[in-house]
Amino acid sequence: MGVRRKAMNWAETIVESLKKWNTSLIAYVPDISIHQVTSLIDNDPYFHLVSATREEEAIGIAAGAYAVGRNAAVFMQSSGFGNSINAIASMCIPYRMPIPMFINLRGGPGEFNIAQVPMGRSTRPILDLLGLVHFTLDDDYKMDKIVDGAMKLCYANRQPVAICLTQLLHGGKLA
């Protein structure tokens, strides 16, 4: 009798894709809504999870890893994306550094905090202004293909790619 594989949840899907693309250093600033995925990473010896004090620092640490030949990604919240813009604009883009950025996108349906709306709503327009590719995941439909394709595009194009994870996907903190 064949064993049916249990479908992966969104967090496991991201971890699988990171491994497929040999992306083993993860720099992050903690966020409760994507804690599910960063805790999987933290408990998996394949990865080195590095805590940064601020998101631009996380970009710097990931960039350093890439510079010596190790693929690296960052995890943060949309407010933290605001903290990291100059690192992306003045470093990742001109050097052509492919850094996958997983961003918990605030300010959408279910947002409870007025202070999270402006940066959450402007994250994707800012990515557009920088000329960076981004994908938004509201549910796990075709998620494995989208995350995998985003990683492939990131390394082919040698520029950061953003994968925006919304509350509708991760069911994170609502109030």
Added chain:
Amino acid sequence: MLRFEATQMILRHAGDRPIVANLGPTTDELWHAGHRDRNFYTYGNMGLCSSLALGMALSTPEKVVSLDGDGSLLMNLGAIASIGREQPKNLVVIVWDNQQWGQTGHQPSHTACGTDLEQVARSCSISHTATVRDLETLEQVFCQALEEDGPWFIVAKIEEAGYMPVSPIEPEMTLYRFRNSFLKK
């Protein structure tokens, strides 16, 4: 101690080890002191020199040297806390401390007004630290840092003798040369 002489000394001892340089005169002087594939020059990302070096140190067994600056590091003091948390044995941070924002008009920086970066590093659990004021002492401490486990954090009080011509601003070439030197091994 002149920063350029100190940079030449660092290069004499560094061998083939990777060196990351803070933006502006530190990058220019490293280029003029001796351009090599393993120099990682920076151009715009103020504050991230030692964060880059931390990411490198966590991803290669080789000893990584960061040539940071007081003004830049003050912009990202959290970098020191992250180095203290990760404790990379193969990281040597040197802070060229001229106690001013040189390029923006020589305004005094916080290290001219009471901030002691060596004490900040010690408070962040970095135990191998020094503050040096002459080239001979810097050479001694740097050679020890290359031989002994770190992380190391060395504040070098320096002066600058005018600015050298701007080095080629080629970030994509910097990354290509630098990264390839690791992939080939």
